[in-house]
Amino acid sequence: MQVMIVGGGLVGAAAAVAARQAGYPVTLLERGRSPLAGDAEPGWDLRISSVHQNNVEWLKQLGIWARVDETKYLAYEGLSVTSRDGQCVDFHAAEVNQPQLGVMVENNALLRAMWSWLSEQSQVDLRADTQVQSFDLAARKLVLQDGDTLPYDLLLGADGGNSAVARAAAIGMRGWDYDMRCLLAIVETEKALAPATWEVFREQGPYALLPLGEQLACLIDYRAEASWRAVTTEQVEQALRETFIPHIGAFKLHKQASFPLRRQRALRYHDERGVALIGDAAHSIHPLAGQGVNLGFIDVQVLLTKLAEQPLSQALRAYERQQMRVNQQMMRAMDAIHWGFRSEHLLPRAAIAVGLGAVAQIKPLKQQIIKAAMGWNMGWKK
Numbered sequence: 001m002q003v004m005i006v007g008g009g010l011v012g013a014a015a016a017v018a019a020r021q022a023g024y025p026v027t028l029l030e031r032g033r034s035p036l037a038g039d040a041e042p043g044w045d046l047r048i049s050s051v052h053q054n055n056v057e058w059l060k061q062l063g064i065w066a067r068v069d070e071t072k073y074l075a076y077e078g079l080s081v082t083s084r085d086g087q088c089v090d091f092h093a094a095e096v097n098q099p100q101l102g103v104m105v106e107n108n109a110l111l112r113a114m115w116s117w118l119s120e121q122s123q124v125d126l127r128a129d130t131q132v133q134s135f136d137l138a139a140r141k142l143v144l145q146d147g148d149t150l151p152y153d154l155l156l157g158a159d160g161g162n163s164a165v166a167r168a169a170a171i172g173m174r175g176w177d178y179d180m181r182c183l184l185a186i187v188e189t190e191k192a193l194a195p196a197t198w199e200v201f202r203e204q205g206p207y208a209l210l211p212l213g214e215q216l217a218c219l220i221d222y223r224a225e226a227s228w229r230a231v232t233t234e235q236v237e238q239a240l241r242e243t244f245i246p247h248i249g250a251f252k253l254h255k256q257a258s259f260p261l262r263r264q265r266a267l268r269y270h271d272e273r274g275v276a277l278i279g280d281a282a283h284s285i286h287p288l289a290g291q292g293v294n295l296g297f298i299d300v301q302v303l304l305t306k307l308a309e310q311p312l313s314q315a316l317r318a319y320e321r322q323q324m325r326v327n328q329q330m331m332r333a334m335d336a337i338h339w340g341f342r343s344e345h346l347l348p349r350a351a352i353a354v355g356l357g358a359v360a361q362i363k364p365l366k367q368q369i370i371k372a373a374m375g376w377n378m379g380w381k382k
Contacts, residue, residue: 001024001025001153001154001307001312002024002025002027002151002152002153002154003015003016003019003024003025003026003027003152003153003154003156004026004027004029004142004150004152004154004155004156005019005026005027005028005029005155005156005158006029006132006142006155006156006157006158006159006164006165007029007030007156007157007158007159007160007163007165007279007281008028008029008030008032008035008115008126008128008158009030009111009158009160009279010049010107010110010111010114010279010293010296010297011158011278011279011280011293011296011297011299011300012028012030012156012158012159012278012279013028013111013114013115013118014059014062014064014114014296014297014300015156015158015278015300015303015304016028016114016118016124017062017064017114017117017118018062018300018301018304019304020118020121020123020124021062022304022307022308024154025123025124026118026123026124026125027124027125027127027150027152028118028124028125028126028127029127029130029132029144030126030127030128030129030130031129031130031131031159032128032129033128033129034115034126034128034129035108035111035112035114035115036112036115036116036119037128040069040072040108040109040112041108043186043254043255044072044106044186044212044216044218045106045107045108046184046185046186046218046255046256046257047106047107047108048104048105048106048107048184048210048212048218049104049105049107049110049292049293050076050102050103050104050197050210050294051102051103051104051105051110051293051294051297052101052102052294052373052374052375053098053100053101053102053103053374053375054374054375054376055102055294055297055298055375056102056103058297058301059110059297062117063117064110064113064114064117065113067112067113067116067117068105068109068110068113069106069109069112069113072105072106072108072109072110073103073104073105073106073109073110074103074104074105074195074211074212074213075099075100075102075103075195076100076101076102076103076104076195076196076197076210076211077092077093077094077099077100077101077195077196078090078091078092078093078101078194078195078196078197079091079101079196079197079198079199079373080196080197080198080199081198081199081201082198082199082200082201083201084201084202084203091369091370091373092196092370093370093374095363095367095370096367096370096371096374098374100195101370101373101374102373102374102375104197104210104211104212104218107293127144130144130145130146131144131145132144132145132164133145135155135164135165135168137155137168137169137271137273137274137275138273139151140152140153140155140273140274142155152274153274153312154274154275154276154307154312155274155275155276156275156276156277156278156303157169157275157276157277157278157281157282158277158278158279158281158296159281160279160280160281161173161262161264161280161281161284163266163277163280163281165275165277165281166266166277166281168275169271169273169275170271171266171267171268171271171277172266172267172268173264173265173266173267174264174265174267175262175263175264175265175284176262176263177225177260177261177262177263178260178261178262178263179224179225180205180222180223180224180225180260180261181222181223181224181225181227181228181229181258181259181260181261182220182221182222182258182259182261183220183221183222183223183228183236183240183256183257183258184218184219184220184256184257184258184259185218185219185220185221185236185240185253185254185255185256186212186216186217186218186253186254186255186256187216187217187218187219187240187244187251187252187253187254188215188216188251188252188254189215189216189217189248189249189250189251190215190249190250190251191215191248191249191250192214192215193209193211193213193214193215193216193217193248194211195211196211197209197210197211198247200247204222204223204224204227205221205222205223205224206222207219207220207221207222207243207244208220209244209247209248217248217251219240219244221239221240221243222261225260228258229258233253233256236253236256237253237256240253240256262284263284263285263331264283264284265282265283265284265327265328265331266281266282266283268320269282269316269319269320269323269324270316270317270319270320272313272316274312274316275316276303276316276319276320278296278299278300278303279293279295279296279299280292280296282299282323282327283295283327283328283331285327285330285331291330294375295326295327295330298323298326298375299319299323299327302319302322302323303315303319303323306318306319306322
């Protein structure tokens with residue numbers, strides 16, 4: 001079975017690795033330049049993922065993790081959540097007898113590791129700087145802008161929220177903008193940082209810290225769209241200092257950027273003409289808990305498991321049934337957190353206070369939440 005993947009980002013490249021290791025010939029098409037073009041940047045890029053431990057173990061099994069630049073990832077052992085009323089709950093890997101909850105990793109470093117592995121394999125056709133001109137889903141082939149016609153048996157759309165594969169298959173989308181922007185900033189701190197991530201909720205939106213090194217972190221600040229859209233670097237730095245210095249002390253800002261938040265989901269995950277959507281092409285989620293790439297990696301694992309167990313058409317239907325349910329549950333949970341923790345109303349705030357209090361006091365419940373944060377609650381495995 002020839003597997004064609006449109007979109008060579010983290011989820012598409014991971015699908016290519018997993019599909020090839022399952023024995024399928026693979027073609028991977030990427031519009032942008034190859035991640036292997038040029039040398040890796042010495043400093044951290046702003047695009048960072050929190051990969052939960054279950055997916056880290058999967059990447060190790062694929063032989064990818066050993067290729068990731070060791071200076072571009074950091075294991076974290078704890079996380080904490082503070083409500084807008086000041087109630088805080090801490091979670092630690094040691095509470096479930098594990099050394100870590102997951103890893104903060106630079107997207108580019110992980111992507112280079114995947115493409116490096118793929119570039120060494122036979123029966124893998126890697127094509128960067130490549131655009132699809134047209135899709136013929138009935139004939140199961142596509143035509144590139146350079147005129148090449150490529151046949152396939154299975155076409156995977158891993159090409160993001162504005163998926164050309166989804167449009168070709170007439171798969172509709174539903175979603176909305178949150179009218180908020182997420183600002184990311186790489187900073188160097190004077191004080192040493194613990195290997196733990198934390199998030200604080202407030203009326204205008206939460207703010208968080210992702211540890212990248214002993215004195216290096218990614219600061220995240222969610223605010224209304226207008227707050228971050230047209231600000232100078234000096235204004236950003238001043239706002240970050242007011243927010244974060246009470247928590248981490250003085251720091252030096254290295255780089256920053258912001259992006260708008262949007263929620264979107266595909267109305268179907270597959271088409272009977274041998275098409276499946278994975279990752280952001282199927283579901284774009286609020287980045288609140290860093291679950292976006294994790295959900296995409298689970299999509300890949302579930303899809304490959306179903307393909308190993310059933311004929312193609314049945315496998316695609318089974319994949320859609322399972323992952324649409326799982327991903328929509330996660331999307332609803334993120335929305336509930338987003339709106340509930342910011343609410344002005346006493347009832348949801350009281351419910352949050354009771355819930356956090358219960359989590360702090362009931363050990364089995366807390367352990368289940370920690371296991372969920374590590375990805376152990378994904379029903380296909382464990």
